[in-house]
Amino acid sequence: MNKEQVILIVDDNPDNLALVGNILKKSNHRLLFAQSGVHALKAIYDKQPDLILLDVMMPDLDGFAVCKQLKQDTNFADIPIIFLTAKAEKDNVIAGLELGAVDYITKPFNSKELITRVDTHLELKMAKEDLKQRVAELSMAKIELAHKVEELNQANLTKDKFFSIISHDLMNPFSGLIGFASLLVDKNQSLNDKQRDECIDHIFQLSKQGLNLLTNLLDWSRSQTGRMEVTPMHLNLKSIVDGNIKLLHNQVTAKQIQFFSTIDSKQTVFADERMLTTIIRNLLSNAIKFTPDRGEITVSAQEKDNYLEILIADTGIGMTAEILDKIFRIDVSHTTKGTHGERGTGLGLILCKEFIEKNQGTITATSEQGKGSQFYVCFPKDNPS
Ligand SMILES: Nc1ncnc2c1ncn2[C@@H]1O[C@H](COP(=O)(O)OP(=O)(O)OP(=O)(O)O)[C@@H](O)[C@H]1O
Ligand SMILES: [Mg+2]
Numbered sequence: 001m002n003k004e005q006v007i008l009i010v011d012d013n014p015d016n017l018a019l020v021g022n023i024l025k026k027s028n029h030r031l032l033f034a035q036s037g038v039h040a041l042k043a044i045y046d047k048q049p050d051l052i053l054l055d056v057m058m059p060d061l062d063g064f065a066v067c068k069q070l071k072q073d074t075n076f077a078d079i080p081i082i083f084l085t086a087k088a089e090k091d092n093v094i095a096g097l098e099l100g101a102v103d104y105i106t107k108p109f110n111s112k113e114l115i116t117r118v119d120t121h122l123e124l125k126m127a128k129e130d131l132k133q134r135v136a137e138l139s140m141a142k143i144e145l146a147h148k149v150e151e152l153n154q155a156n157l158t159k160d161k162f163f164s165i166i167s168h169d170l171m172n173p174f175s176g177l178i179g180f181a182s183l184l185v186d187k188n189q190s191l192n193d194k195q196r197d198e199c200i201d202h203i204f205q206l207s208k209q210g211l212n213l214l215t216n217l218l219d220w221s222r223s224q225t226g227r228m229e230v231t232p233m234h235l236n237l238k239s240i241v242d243g244n245i246k247l248l249h250n251q252v253t254a255k256q257i258q259f260f261s262t263i264d265s266k267q268t269v270f271a272d273e274r275m276l277t278t279i280i281r282n283l284l285s286n287a288i289k290f291t292p293d294r295g296e297i298t299v300s301a302q303e304k305d306n307y308l309e310i311l312i313a314d315t316g317i318g319m320t321a322e323i324l325d326k327i328f329r330i331d332v333s334h335t336t337k338g339t340h341g342e343r344g345t346g347l348g349l350i351l352c353k354e355f356i357e358k359n360q361g362t363i364t365a366t367s368e369q370g371k372g373s374q375f376y377v378c379f380p381k382d383n384p385s
Contacts, residue, residue: 008032010040011055023111037061052081071100080121157331173210216347230272238263244281251288261299269379275355282348283312289338291316313374319367328353
């Protein structure tokens, strides 16, 4: 045993205390003595001994009462108790063991027996503590392992998605571009003006689609690989929403969509400017894309504790519960064409969620098919740390 062990000897008879003390003093343990149940409890609470040798018959608080009290207290219940009993007290022995004592030693004491039993129970106690420590370490390791497995699974999903986008989605705009461009290049194709204009328009749309995909993919891969710095600052929400609306003006007017914003020029959030702009642009362009002609889009914000909750609501086509469940997930990302056949990548909301979480925010959505959708984004108003 490497650590000095503390043994408390409790007996109301000072001769007995001296006797047991004499027997045990040759061992390397530290000995404490108590002459009553009350003193024993005080010594136990103060010194937390490793083992207690406890006399049964004592005035006031007897050995059983001390034992009972300790077993009810989780801080002390594990300290092994050996009762010191007279040979004739067989019933006491059983009662003591039933109360949770680990052993008993009968008086008059045999030195060898006393030392052996004490050492055995001290070793057992240490082995038990060691085991407990190992179990605790193992369960910690198990939790860490589960986290690592989860991280690896996520990384795997991300990698799979990445390859599927590169190999499939990126091919589409390119095959389209080459198809239409070759029609224009091929002198044998006698296209009339209308057909040429259509080809050019297709090339324009496909280029925009390809660029959108590449921008999303690039942003996403940079955020995945930790190469995207987050520089949060106090930002004026109104100017970011207005700036985005200006950029999306053509789409809004093409669909004659009514746009309302009740954002106050005093409302600010603490976020990274580029990321917030991307988030608002993605949510607004979704609202426009999935709202039929003459629909409505409303942007508002309200303060909630330390957060500002931004709501982007539309009267568009809405989503089924099944689609709603997929829109923020990389493993099953989902894309549908807009009401004018606009194509997307299905990456927009995944990026939004990623950026929002990097800024200590949250995003949730509610929707009803045929009625419209609501996207709620919460950002801290101030530096959260
Ligand atoms: N406001 C909305 N109303 C109805 N459906 C929506 C709305 N916003 C998102 N969705 C659904 O969620 C899907 C995923 O949206 P997300 O923005 O991630 O991708 P996308 O718009 O399809 O493509 P991208 O954003 O790359 O152009 C959409 O295709 C659509 O099915
Ligand atoms: Mg989108």
